[in-house]
Amino acid sequence: MTIQWYPGHMAKATRELEEYIKRVDVVVELADARIPEASRNPVLNEVLSGRPKVIAMMKKDMADDVVTKEWQQHFSQNGESVVLVNAKHNQGVSKLVQEVKRLAKPRMEALQKKGIQNRAIRAMIVGIPNVGKSTLINRLVGKNQADTGDKPGVTKGNRWLKVGKQMEVLDTPGILWPKFEDPEVGYKLAITGAIKDERLVFQDVVLYLIQQLHKRYPEALEARYKLSQLPEEGVEIFEAIGRKRGCLIAGGDVDFDKAAEIVLRDFRSQKLGSCSLEAPMDSY
Ligand code: G4P
Incomplete structure (x- = not known):
């Protein structure tokens, strides 16, 4: 869509x-x-x-x-x-x-x-x-x-x-049409399945999801992907998940598209638990 x-x-x-x-x-x-x-x-x-x-x-x-x-x-x-x-x-x-x-x-x-x-x-x-x-x-x-x-x-x-x-x-x-000038709103809508917009790059959407999960539910990320210690940066976590799940391309680099699909599917099917992506406190 x-x-x-x-x-x-x-x-x-x-x-x-x-x-x-x-x-x-x-x-x-x-x-x-x-x-x-x-x-x-x-x-x-x-x-x-x-x-x-x-x-x-x-x-x-x-x-x-x-x-x-x-x-x-x-x-x-x-x-x-x-x-x-x-x-x-x-x-x-x-x-x-x-x-x-x-x-x-x-x-x-x-x-x-x-x-x-x-x-x-x-x-x-x-x-x-x-x-x-x-x-x-x-x-x-x-x-x-x-x-x-x-x-x-x-x-x-x-x-x-x-x-x-x-x-x-x-x-x-x-x-109602979704309203988003703010890219963060666009990412949230894409993650939850309200939009599939070509202007949003899939890997960026999932990187945002990982950053949000890191901020709000780090234990869920650790447990789901068996990461004993979460790296500091979202992109490093993304890479670590890809490696854990064997999403690799020739040369041993991580296949981020494949890793992104896994994380998004896990989020949508609640394998990461029941997670909210925004809280009223965020805007204060
Ligand atoms: P829409 O008319 O606003 O476009 O939405 P729709 O009712 O088609 O619902 C979209 C998806 O959200 C459906 O999942 C639906 O089952 C799911 N859904 C709706 N309300 C709830 C809810 O309160 N809780 C949960 N967990 N899901 C809800 P789908 O994947 O498209 O189909 P399916 O999973 O039902 O097969």
């Missing part, structure tokens, strides 16, 4: 998102719990049109629990509503539904005063690629409903799927 966002596309996508949001009572913004800041795009807050929003920190099972707690506190202190979700294993999903209902209450009461009774709460899922939007929608509605959208003749993007009796979710999630 290569994502190329041009200003024209972005302006159009923003307008469309704004139009969809006007049709809902609550917005569910998905963030990747491993990179809660890098996986969000501030443009969403600009098009909320006064709709309440809850942040669903997705893939909580893949992130460091301690750091996730810090993020939760950080967002709460900034007045944001937050729920931790592991959509793959159906954790936090009913809590999210409760939170959507709580946030929708004032709007639903206002509708009732206008004589509109018994309308289901309407929610929309919004987030960057690969953050878990489809997985969450399927969890919310039960697989059968979500699948019917793929049948020919059924137009996606216009159907409300039932979530229990009192709630509905738009069948198509809002896709």
Whole structure:
């Protein structure tokens, strides 16, 4: 997947998102719990049109629990509503539904005063690629409903799927483009699989990952790659991992591409444990 966002596309996508949001009572913004800041795009807050929003920190099972707690506190202190979700294993999903209902209450009461009774709460899922939007929608509605959208003749993007009796979710999630002028944000998005951008060199992405792991989880690196003492520099660790894993080219030099694939695969499949790549403290 290569994502190329041009200003024209972005302006159009923003307008469309704004139009969809006007049709809902609550917005569910998905963030990747491993990179809660890098996986969000501030443009969403600009098009909320006064709709309440809850942040669903997705893939909580893949992130460091301690750091996730810090993020939760950080967002709460900034007045944001937050729920931790592991959509793959159906954790936090009913809590999210409760939170959507709580946030929708004032709007639903206002509708009732206008004589509109018994309308289901309407929610929309919004987030960057690969953050878990489809997985969450399927969890919310039960697989059968979500699948019917793929049948020919059924137009996606216009159907409300039932979530229990009192709630509905738009069948198509809002896709936010990742935003990164800062190369570190780009690296984090590439590591977690949100982008595959040719502007980012694969070895640089993995070197950044190794540096982050060295800084945050050195024991995980030592244990996984049986390195008794970690070298000082990220590039030396990269090389040491390559040697340990036999990633060599003719002449005995390390095949960094091969070593990079191993490290990235290990990170994504949690062989290095549950690791977060950013913490609220980083920006202080
Ligand atoms: P998207 O619509 O936002 O693009 O994301 P999608 O739901 O397709 O999810 C992307 C990947 O993230 C999927 O993995 C999905 O299973 C995984 N995922 C979603 N939510 C969670 C979560 O809370 N925890 C974990 N651990 N994974 C989650 P995949 O590798 O593409 O497929 P598969 O592993 O399910 O076969």
